[in-house]
Amino acid sequence: xxxxxxxxxxxxxxxxxxxxGVSVLSGAVLAGIALPAAGALGLAAKGSxxxxxxxxDQLQQPPLSxxxxxxxxxxxxxxxxxxxxxxxVDLKDISPYMQKAIVAIxxxxxxEHGAVDLKGILRALNxxxxxxxxxxxxxxxxxxxxxxxxxxxxxxxxxxxAEATQQxxxxxxxxxxxxxxxEDKLGKKKILENYLNITFFGQQAYGVESASKRxxxxxxxxxxxxxxxxxxxxxxxxxxxxxxxxxxxATKRRNTVLQRMADVHDVSQEEAxxxxxxxxxxxxxxPQEGCITAVKGASFFCQYVENVFLNDPAFGDTREExxxxxxxxxxxxxxxxDPQAQESVxxxxxxxxxxxxxxxxxxxxxxxxxxxxxxxxxxxxxxxKKNETEINYSVEKxxxxxxxxxxxxxxxxxxxxxxxxxxxxxxxxYPAPYEMPYPSPIQGCDTTYKNLRNEKLENEDExxxxxxxLKDAMNQSVNTYFxxxxxxxxxxxxxDMTQKLHVNQGDGEKLPESPSALxxxxxxxxxxxxxxxxxxxANRGTYCSxxxxxxxxxxKGNSLEVPKSTCAQAMxxxxxxxxxxxxxxxxxxxxxxxxxxxxxxxxxxxxxxxDSRKNAWFVGYTPNxxxxxxxxxxxxxxxxxxxxxxxxxxxKVYGGEVPGPIWRDAxxxxxxxxxxxxxxxxxxxxxxxxxKDKPDDDRDEDGKPGRPGGNDNGGGDGGTEEPWxxxxxxxxxxxxxxxxxxxxxGNGGWPQGR
Numbered sequence: 152x153x154x155x156x157x158x159x160x161x162x163x164x165x166x167x168x169x170x171x172g173v174s175v176l177s178g179a180v181l182a183g184i185a186l187p188a189a190g191a192l193g194l195a196a197k198g199s200x201x202x203x204x205x206x207x208d209q210l211q212q213p214p215l216s217x218x219x220x221x222x223x224x225x226x227x228x229x230x231x232x233x234x235x236x237x238x239x240v241d242l243k244d245i246s247p248y249m250q251k252a253i254v255a256i257x258x259x260x261x262x263e264h265g266a267v268d269l270k271g272i273l274r275a276l277n278x279x280x281x282x283x284x285x286x287x288x289x290x291x292x293x294x295x296x297x298x299x300x301x302x303x304x305x306x307x308x309x310x311x312x313a314e315a316t317q318q319x320x321x322x323x324x325x326x327x328x329x330x331x332x333x334e335d336k337l338g339k340k341k342i343l344e345n346y347l348n349i350t351f352f353g354q355q356a357y358g359v360e361s362a363s364k365r366x367x368x369x370x371x372x373x374x375x376x377x378x379x380x381x382x383x384x385x386x387x388x389x390x391x392x393x394x395x396x397x398x399x400x401a402t403k404r405r406n407t408v409l410q411r412m413a414d415v416h417d418v419s420q421e422e423a424x425x426x427x428x429x430x431x432x433x434x435x436x437x438p439q440e441g442c443i444t445a446v447k448g449a450s451f452f453c454q455y456v457e458n459v460f461l462n463d464p465a466f467g468d469t470r471e472e473x474x475x476x477x478x479x480x481x482x483x484x485x486x487x488x489d490p491q492a493q494e495s496v497x498x499x500x501x502x503x504x505x506x507x508x509x510x511x512x513x514x515x516x517x518x519x520x521x522x523x524x525x526x527x528x529x530x531x532x533x534x535x536k537k538n539e540t541e542i543n544y545s546v547e548k549x550x551x552x553x554x555x556x557x558x559x560x561x562x563x564x565x566x567x568x569x570x571x572x573x574x575x576x577x578x579x580x581y582p583a584p585y586e587m588p589y590p591s592p593i594q595g596c597d598t599t600y601k602n603l604r605n606e607k608l609e610n611e612d613e614x615x616x617x618x619x620x621l622k623d624a625m626n627q628s629v630n631t632y633f634x635x636x637x638x639x640x641x642x643x644x645x646x647d648m649t650q651k652l653h654v655n656q657g658d659g660e661k662l663p664e665s666p667s668a669l670x671x672x673x674x675x676x677x678x679x680x681x682x683x684x685x686x687x688x689a690n691r692g693t694y695c696s697x698x699x700x701x702x703x704x705x706x707k708g709n710s711l712e713v714p715k716s717t718c719a720q721a722m723x724x725x726x727x728x729x730x731x732x733x734x735x736x737x738x739x740x741x742x743x744x745x746x747x748x749x750x751x752x753x754x755x756x757x758x759x760x761x762d763s764r765k766n767a768w769f770v771g772y773t774p775n776x777x778x779x780x781x782x783x784x785x786x787x788x789x790x791x792x793x794x795x796x797x798x799x800x801x802x803k804v805y806g807g808e809v810p811g812p813i814w815r816d817a818x819x820x821x822x823x824x825x826x827x828x829x830x831x832x833x834x835x836x837x838x839x840x841x842x843k844d845k846p847d848d849d850r851d852e853d854g855k856p857g858r859p860g861g862n863d864n865g866g867g868d869g870g871t872e873e874p875w876x877x878x879x880x881x882x883x884x885x886x887x888x889x890x891x892x893x894x895x896x897g898n899g900g901w902p903q904g905r
Contacts, residue, residue, distance in 0.1 A: 214706055215239060215303060215349055216357070218440070219482040221453055223490045224523075224701065230445040230453045234478035236365075236438055237357035239706075242344040245359055246374035250343060251417040252383035256408045258292035259415045261343070265334055267291060267327060293330040296346040300329075303349060347371075352382055353389030355438050366394065368434040376418065377426040380408040398431050405431070443533055448497035450533030451543040452488055452524070456699050458550040460484075465714045481706030486699055487523035492516050492776070495820025496526040503797040503813045504530040504782060506538045509789050510796060512810070513544035514817055515678045516778040519686040522695035522716030524679070525776065526821060544785060545678040547657045555657025555675035556781055559759030559806065560628040560742075561770045562672030564688070564730055567621060567633075569648035570640045572726045577733065577835045581639075583617030583624065583632040585610050590638035595664035596646055608634060608667070622835055625733045626741030628758060633670045645669050651721035652684040652694055672759055678779040681770045686777035688734070688755070691831065692727035693720050724831070731755050731830045738771065746771055746811030748819060752827045756814070758806030764791040769810035771818070774828040778818055780810040 218233035242250070254261045290298070333342060352362035362382050363371040374382070384404035385392045394401035406427045413423035442453035460466050460477055467473035476482075496514050504512035513529040531540050546552035571577060586609040591602035610616075610630050617624075617632065624632035637645060642664050649669075655661055657675045668674050679697055687694040695718040703711040734755035738747040742758040746769050756771020766783035782804070783791070791804035801808065 219480040223488040238360040248379035381405040452527040483704040489525040492526035492821035497528040499817035519689035555677040557761040558672035559761040561759035569644040581635040595642040682779035689772040692722040
């Protein structure tokens with residue numbers, strides 16, 4: 152029983168084994184490694200040497216995770232995001248008091264010993280043997296830094312964190328080997344700098360700079376003696392010595408640090424006593440992290456930027472790789488967000504739709520020709536409380552959005568574009584009665600629709616009775632006209648057109664072959680999708696995919712490749728110009744009159760309202776901005792009749808009545824001070840010419856008179872119209888079949904807001 156001490160005490164070997172939990176034995180093993188002829192505390196050196204040699208020669212030091220900054224197009228900060236709140240600083244930017252305090256309390260002989268402090272090991276061994284427990288450790292600051300590197304590498308993986316912190320001989324040996332390497336490679340000052348940047352100080356603060364700003368709202372270079380001592384004391388146990396939640400315990404620990412600084416002559420006893428007498432004076436700053444803190448209501452755009460990063464292979468082959476890059480942080484992400492446009496969008500939404508209304512509003516603006524997302528906002532703020540939401544109503548599900556919303560008549564321009572692109576003249580006329588059965592059959596790409604149940608549709612108002620030509624049908628959003636148009640051209644051209652415009656449902660699925668869905672907009676589509684599609688008209692037929700990120704710099708200042716907008720011709724310039732001309736009439740004198748911008752700025756757009764008024768839309772554009780506004784219930788359970796929105800009562804909500812003014816005000820502010828380029832307008836003759844000698848009111852944007860022709864949309868005796876230049880018109884589309892009933896007489900008598 153030679154291993155027992157008299158009186159039942161522990162033998163040296165048992166003492167060593169107990170001390171193993173705080174790395175004393177690892178130091179002794181290192182001594183055995185250095186002198187393999189002699190075992191360390193009775194342990195054979197051979198096995199230890201083999202294990203030591205198997206450890207990789209170089210410690211892989213991952214870049215420290217720190218906060219990333221998301222900027223707008225002008226370089227203004229939108230938000231900071233981080234997995235760990237850390238800001239790296241040089242040693243010269245850390246208070247000398249802080250440097251001395253951490254060394255004094257954690258490793259007072261730091262500048263005297265090598266990677267391993269054998270004297271400290273013996274002192275700790277003796278102290279622990281006396282106490283009968285583990286009351287003192289012996290890891291040097293360098294060893295602690297190595298352990299923190301392992302923890303940092305593990306990030307939020309619990310198993311890896313446990314492995315990095317487990318009290319085993321193997322881990323201690325690894326720490327020792329790497330500590331020796333780092334002492335030789337980095338030197339004392341760099342190790343101290345790295346340690347102060349990597350270590351955890353509680354309250355979500357990693358590194359001394361973030362800790363100083365968290366507890367005292369000041370940079371680490373300005374820390375006073377008593378403040379530095381407080382932070383140095385936290386490191387041993389951030390939860391126990393948390394000054395926010397237990398100032399008494401934190402004060403005791405701070406004073407211990409101050410006394411230790413006096414003992415090692417870093418400060419005088421008088422200085423230490425004076426600092427001890429001061430009460431803890433915190434100036435706590437809460438972590439300002441994440442998209443919830445974004446300025447100008449840009450939280451949802453910020454969230455979208457993160458999703459772009461995590462979903463795009465440009466930033467890594469797998470989502471897991473991209474997530475690691477994002478979590479490591481240190482990125483400067485410059486986005487496409489225009490601060491003026493964003494502020495205008497958010498102000499308009501706030502003015503017209505209150506956050507506690509039964510319905511919500513969302514709006515997105517993009518730039519034609521570049522695909523840049525300039526603004527993205529909604530009436531219900533980003534958050535987790537009542538009347539807040541995490542769902543971005545402007546984007547699709549895979550980007551933390553929803554499933555989209557039925558678009559109503561804002562879909563009709565796609566039908567018109569498909570028809571015109573296929574050769575249908577813009578003067579095309581259809582009988583368009585108030586009510587009619589769905590035409591049957593209607594040819595699709597893969598199927599043929601047949602109205603086997605004699606399903607019918609009707610126009611918004613009983614007075615809407617044709618015949619109509621396209622111009623008036625678009626202005627007044629005549630349902631039966633566009634159903635007849637899709638019956639004429641088939642569903643396939645419309646589906647082809649929407650694919651070129653990248654119009655898919657919010658769940659990512661393609662649009663189904665359905666004449667009602669393709670005509671009346673019953674498919675759920677997002678505002679960003681609609682804004683980008685309409686931007687194609689403004690861009691004279693070229694579609695550009697939306698982009699949110701303009702540039703990224705990594706922690707070292709290197710530029711990363713970012714995804715670019717891809718542009719492709721979706722329709723001819725003639726078709727786009729014709730749609731622009733048609734939709735200009737919607738805001739001039741049609742259902743979108745309340746959305747018109749005025750002031751001589753070229754603008755066009757289309758209203759939309761869905762069945763039971765659960766959704767209302769306005770999608771419009773100028774040559775340099777395109778925006779979509781949706782108002783409705785995210786759960787699709789509110790019918791917008793006899794409803795108060797934004798403090799105003801509405802018997803019935805139309806697309807031109809609520810979304811239209813939101814769009815108008817948002818675009819007015821967004822475009823203030825911006826150029827006002829014209830559209831390329833084409834002449835679309837009226838289907839009936841009541842007075843051929845009267846000049847047409849349609850004028851080019853530069854003020855030149857349009858081609859001669861009547862502008863009276865009313866009835867007449869059905870004279871013959873001059874065909875659209877360059878197009879051969881089929882029989883029955885112009886002339887006498889449009890006259891007589893007078894139902895189109897004047898634009899002022901039609902209901903607004905379809």
